[in-house]
Amino acid sequence: MVPLSYYLLLSGILFVCGVLGFLIKRNIITIFMSIELMLNGVNLSFVAFAAHWHALSGQVFVFFVMVVAAAEAAVGLAIIIAVYRTRETLNVDRVNLLKL
């Protein structure tokens, strides 16, 4: 039996990777992937706790998160395509028309 702390550590590492990727990367698709990474890091901790405490609600939450993430991915990718069509770039620093 793998101890709970291992799962949590891995979950933390995944989450931090996601945060760092989000902060550092300029490519909008990479940023999007980093967000997915953070979500999955959290999902992992949910599942780990659910298994540890034998509570189903954690598992249920994970499904919810996955559903939301799928919806988000659909909308997000559509936006990305739209952005690319108008701006011909995926660099977030250059998508700054709203900034004064």
Add this chain to the structure above:
Amino acid sequence: MTPNPYLWLVPLLPLAGAAINGFLGRRSSKKAITAVALVFCGLAFLLAVVIAARFSSASAPYYFNLAHWLRSGSFQVDFSFYLDQLSLVMLLVVTGVGFLIHIYSVGYMWDDDGYYRFMSYMNLFMFFMLTLVLAKNYLVMFIGWEGVGLASYLLIGYWFTKDSAASAGKKAFIVNRIGDFGFLIALFLMIKHFGSLDFTHVFAAVRPLSPETAGTGLLTAIGLLLMVGAAGKSAQIPLYVWLPDAMEGPTPVSALIHAATMVTAGVYMVARSSVIFERAPTAMMVVAIIGTLTALFAATIGIAQTDIKKVLAYSTISQLGYMFMACGVGAFSAGIFHLMTHAFFKGLLFLAAGSVIHGIGGEQDMRKMGGLRLYMPWTFATMGIATLAIAGIPPFAGFWSKDEILWKAFNASWVYWLIGVITAFITSFYMFRLMYMTFGGEYRGAVVQEAHGHDDHGHDAHGHGNGHGHGEPHESPWVMLGPLVILAVLSVVGGFVGYGNRFEHFLAPVFQGAMEVAQETSHEAVDHTLEYLLMGVSISVAVLGWLLAYLLYSRHPQLPARIAAKLDGLYQAVAHKYYIDELYDAVFVKPLIEGSTTILWHDIDQGVIDAAVNDSADAARHVSDNVRHMQSGNLRSYAGWVAAGGAVVIAYMVWMGVR
């Protein structure tokens, strides 16, 4: 006590006139303004005459409750009016003399730009003065009291573009406030101890009390505080300083407010409170001493003044001193008698002085007058009558009332009498000096001037500076001379009212309580030979004063300058009014201004209050200046902050968990 439903109309008529002229006067014609002002004032006078005609001592006093005002537990004050013999005299004097002065003002102020404003203020003054006189309780009286102060302020500062007039108005108001403060505390004491401000209730509560012979106590305190108020309003030592400055106002104002009516309000108030004063001998003595000193003091200042209105102003203060002297020795009816005759002849003197000033184009310096008897005979004749009256030459009005006061003063103490007689001598001297300087000799003013040549006629820049140039002095129009003649007649015959003590008997019901006490003190001397002897003395000092003035200012006009040079120090002191204004300036005004400027303004207002506001605003801006860099608009920096914040929270929880 008989109800009289017309009483409240008397003050309200002038108020209506003031309101109409004040709100609509700017757009209406001068004729309409004149009609409104005179009709409402005249109606008040007519009503007063009707009320007087139907007045009977048997059914007096009359009263009328107009409306409830304050109700607080057992304490209540109403808008109620009261008419007894004393207020009847005041009512007739105020409306009668006031109406005459309104007529005169039409001629005097006709060319002034603010004519409607002037007439409106005059009517407003009448309203407040009549409220004061007809009040049934001290609080309604206080409304009138404050209101006449307000009207006085507005009228003194009538030519408000002139700095001296504006500050004279303020001075009058502020000095009066000091007196009003005393009055107000006296009212508080009455509320506390008698639970009422109604004359009837207060006097009924006071009457059973025995005189406070020990010299201290409630009644003495109330009396002294009332006297503080009276000293402010009636320009007695030490609060008289505002009255000479008040001469900055138009001359009809000086006649109405600062000679005939408002300044006598203090005398009226003391006489009205006679029941209280009679039971507070110490307060009575203070009243008498203040009155006597003021009479002498102001008269001596009057000798050396060269401004015709200033002479009359000091003369007014001096005569008011006589009235207080009378009240102080318990001769309230003599004081009121003098108040009445004084209203006639001093009103006349001021109006005549106004006529002189009008006739020579705004000049007030007597050294630039002279010889005017030829140019304005009517003014000369009427002013001459007034001068004979104030000097105390029989049979003119002033003689009767002044002699009455001196006789009563002698019964109290010969010191009062002696100072009174000396004052009478000085009065006679400076009044005839004024007559000789103004009307005697040759005209000393510049006769021929170019069309607009009198623009720097300093003092009284009255209305007709814009129209015609002033060549020769000229007589005033009849609208101004009419009131002069009527007042002159009153100054001649007014004194006979008091012949055979009729005036005193008429007022006796009002001063009933007072009489009983006064009789005890002055019972020894009812010797008529002594009375006639004293009468002879006062007539002879009046004639002596006249002779001296004649010698110095008509026979040997070079003498006064030589005497002044010889008595240089004394003369300078008198000419500068004993430096009282300078003294007050140094003792009260300067420290107040300095203290307000440095401590209150610079230290407290700017240093503490303003600084607290400004500093907190500065601090907020500094903090914001630094913090605003966080808000860069860069999305990833926000995410970084969120992540960092999350990290901090987790670190904190971990650390707490470890502990």
